[in-house]
Amino acid sequence: MxxxxxxxxxxxxxxxxxxxxxxxxxxxxxxxxxxxxxxxxxxxxxxxxxxxxxxxxxxxxxxxxxxxxxxxxxxxxxxxxxxxxxxAGEPGNHILTLADADYPANLLHTADPPLLLYVKGRIELLSRPALAVVGSRNATAQGIVNAEKFAEALSLAGWTIVSGLALGIDTAAHQGALRHAVDGQGAGGATVAVIGTGADIVYPTRNRALAHQIAQAGCIVSEYPLGTAALSANFPRRNRIISGLSRGVLVIEAAAESGSLITARMAAEQGRDVFAIPGSIHSPLAKGCHQLIKQGAKLVESAQDILEEYGQERSGAVLAPADAIAAAPPPDPLLDLLGFDPVDVETLAQRTGQDIASLHAKLLTLELQGRLERLPGEIYRRLQ
Structure with a gap:
């Protein structure tokens, strides 16, 4: 419209x-x-x-x-x-209609804009340049880190980060965007959560604290009447709002049947850009991203790849904020032997020539240092 x-x-x-x-x-x-x-x-x-x-x-x-x-x-x-x-009469709450001047133009110009938008928080964010960051609810540790870092960098570059408040990638994206927020002010901190319940309900409940933070420093958006419970059919439908508010959509970790692919498809139908981070050919959570890349999504390895797509020049402050830089840990031969694909402990024992008991001790140390993650089935994957 x-x-x-x-x-x-x-x-x-x-x-x-x-x-x-x-x-x-x-x-x-x-x-x-x-x-x-x-x-x-x-x-x-x-x-x-x-x-x-x-x-x-x-x-x-x-x-x-x-x-x-x-x-x-x-x-x-x-x-x-x-x-x-x-x-709607309470501070920070708004109900926007299709005839409202504050109704976001990007969403209005899509094929199926909601009749009403229930908004809690900074309504002006709905009219600012935005990028969506979405992905698996069952994200890996590396996926969580990627979502946080990409969202943080893009937010510091002036983009509002849009996601769906779900567990996993969505949660990490909101948290990354909020990292530099100070009561909604400052260089970063702009994020919008599009939810599949009424705007007066927090789902999942584990994200209650995050939702309150977003309502203060960002905003929460729903097309559903107050009191609407978490119905499974509502969440795929709300994805068109996530993509509709955004200039582009970044997919981080998605299985072959992931709901994030629905968001990506809707983004393409709406004329939005689609970006995807590749992963291991052995990882089920990389299948959806690889599928998108085959279909024309842009492969990205850093936030700078996205910023350059929109003509933004490289900025060290954007890509590596000083307070986010940690000293590089010393190299570890075990990580080199582990490689970047998931490896089971028996295979790793063969590569290293070590017994499994001593290998487990070293793997635990690296896991506690945040340098690798343990997956189900005694499978390990390098994070650095």
Whole structure:
């Protein structure tokens, strides 16, 4: 939907009565986003839809939907609308409509923009240059590090980091973007979490503290009414908002059937750039990224690869902030023998000529130093 089409809907609601009509339209049974946009193009603001005569409405929708539009809101719907209005009146909370001047233009220009956006936090971030960082919920230690470092560097370069507040890569991306946040100020710290529940619900609950931090230094966005629980069907659908808000999407670790590939596909359909980090040919979590690269996604090895794509010059401060640099650890022969592909302990024992008991002790030391990770099945992978 273009801004010109949206302009036919009228100006942003000036009072609670106007917003109440939007909330009521959102709740009408049988009226999804596509039907709602059709009605709004014809009649303008929702108040005009509800006051339109039967024949005019019947030209666009079924008689069943016309009857639903004509029905007076019941007590439950009135309570739901009142609750939403009260929520929107609280500091930092906003409900944006398609007619609102603050509705993000990038999302508005996609094929399926939400009728309403429930926003908690810094609403101005929705109109700033953004990049999405997504990936597996069951990420490896290396994937977590990659997500944090890429998000941190991109955030310091001025990009808002968009992700989905899920465990794994999403969590790491938000945390990396927030690393330099000081009450929403400073060089970095801009991040947007697009969630699949109501904006008043935190899911997963393990990310409650992170969600509160994002609401303070970034913002949380949902298209779902307040109180909407975590339903599995909602999460793939919210992915179009993640990509819609962003200039490009970076995929870090994704299995062949990962939901992150849905985000990447939607990004491509929306004309967004798709980036992917390659991995070991033996890793299941690299299969999705390799598939994307075969389909035309840009292979990236550093945040600078993405910045150069958008004409940003190299900056040491962006790529390696001083407070993030650690002294390089001394080389270790065992890491050289381990290589960069996952290796089981029996194979490693053959390579080193050491017995498994002594090898386990050395592997544990390197694991505690953060230089390798242990995977299921007594398999080890180098991190440095």
């Amino acid at each position: 273009s801004r010109q089409v949206a302009g036919t809907l009228g100006q942003a609601p000036a009072d609670a009565d106007q917003l109440a009509h939007w909330l009521r339209l959102e709740a009408v049974r049988g009226v999804g986003p596509e039907t709602a946009r059709k009605l709004l193009r014809r009649f303008g603001l929702p108040a005009n839809v509800f006051s339109a005569d039967f024949n005019a409405l019947r030209e666009l929708v079924s008689e069943r939907i016309v009857q639903a539009l004509a029905a007076s809101p019941d007590a439950a719907l009135c309570a739901r609308i009142e609750r939403a209005l009260q929520w």
